[in-house]
Amino acid sequence: MGKAIAVLGCAWGDEGKAKITDVLAKKSDFIVRFQGGNNAGHTIVVDDEKYVFHLIPSGILYPEKICVLGSGVVVDPFELIKEIENLEKRGISLENRFLIDSRVQIIINKHRELDQKGSGVGSTKRGIGPCYADAVSRKGIRFADLFDKELLLQELPPKEAEELFEVGKQIEKYHQQIPYFLNNATDKNILFEGAQGSLLDVYFGTYPFVTSSHTIKGGISIGTGFSKNVETFGILKSYYTRVGDGPFPTELFNRVGETIRKNGNEFGATTGRPRRIGWFDAVAAKFTTMINDIDNVVLTLLDVLSGVDFLKICVSYEIDGKIIDEFPANVKSLKNAIPQYLEIAGWNEDISQITDFDKLPQNAKIYIRVIEKLLDRKITMISVGPDRKQMIHK
């Protein structure tokens, strides 16, 4: 019997999902994206070689795995072809192991143009929001429509219709009915690779400063047609980051924040923007691990905190004079939230080569145990560097 697992970002994205996907994909047969589009930037490092994926699931580096885009993904076909060509140049072939559901929504010129004009939330300007908006307005163009020239000519300016029809021919071979493909493969191990993070979910994130898809566990069913049991791995950074606009209660504006940005190389993998940096927020993490029913918490980038004298973890917020430990549903409250911190002494040792939990410095162990206690969930994996080998299994 096959097993289904999911890698879900539990903050504002860039938690290191791709690295964990890469580690877990070793035992998987299919790696499936279920939402988002090329707004994602997923980085994998293998033996000093760096790969950044935007649309193609991170499992593609293993030659025998099948990679899938489910119905909930939005696809920019021109960007997809560029990504495929770049991978092929590096010797990675997608032949017979890349599939796209007929139902995916297609990003067209209008979507990119609207997003370029300004989304008001600091979007990646890839046309994601306008594409999902057209999808729910029942005006979208879906993958299967690319093979219908008459329909394209009715819906789009002639030049764009021609171009899309041509590009459709190039990617037609990937076309598949993904709900049947996944549900019939009962003996296969499936890994669902989330993009963005729960705090960017269109319903549960810091609305309106969110992306336009369902990034949480429920998005898997919506975005693939697969609704069987899924074991969840919730990815949390050892500190927090955010790109784009929106509230960020534990944000740091001081030297410590700058050091973390520099040591963690915190610049966006898609847009190159410097990421905003803040302390670990247990209020937010308790909320996101709850709504995703996280079975395994994975803590990433712990190595980046080496050398920071004192670490802080936000345990509650003070909002309008009241102490609150629930993540507020509205942005106004979050903007007024004053984080209440617990302070923990840091460590100086380089931990990036440690693979055994017991060998971690005492204060790093305390930091991990405090987070486990606050979340009331087990941390089962700790990442101490970008490479697949830099991993502690607890």
Ligand code: GDP
């Ligand atoms: P994703 O969008 O969640 O897949 O994350 P990104 O790839 O956008 O950002 C994570 C960054 O951190 C990438 O540059 C990774 O190579 C890097 N990374 C992942 N895990 C670790 C880790 O444990 N330590 C360090 N130093 N870097 C890591």
Ligand code: IMO
């Ligand atoms: P990965 O998968 C971090 C942010 C943007 C913006 C908001 C809306 O690499 O974790 P959009 O282009 O989706 O309409 O932008 O969401 N955002 C991300 N932030 N990581 C991502 O992806 C993101 N994808 C979108 O910065 O604030």
Ligand code: MG
């Ligand atoms: Mg990223």
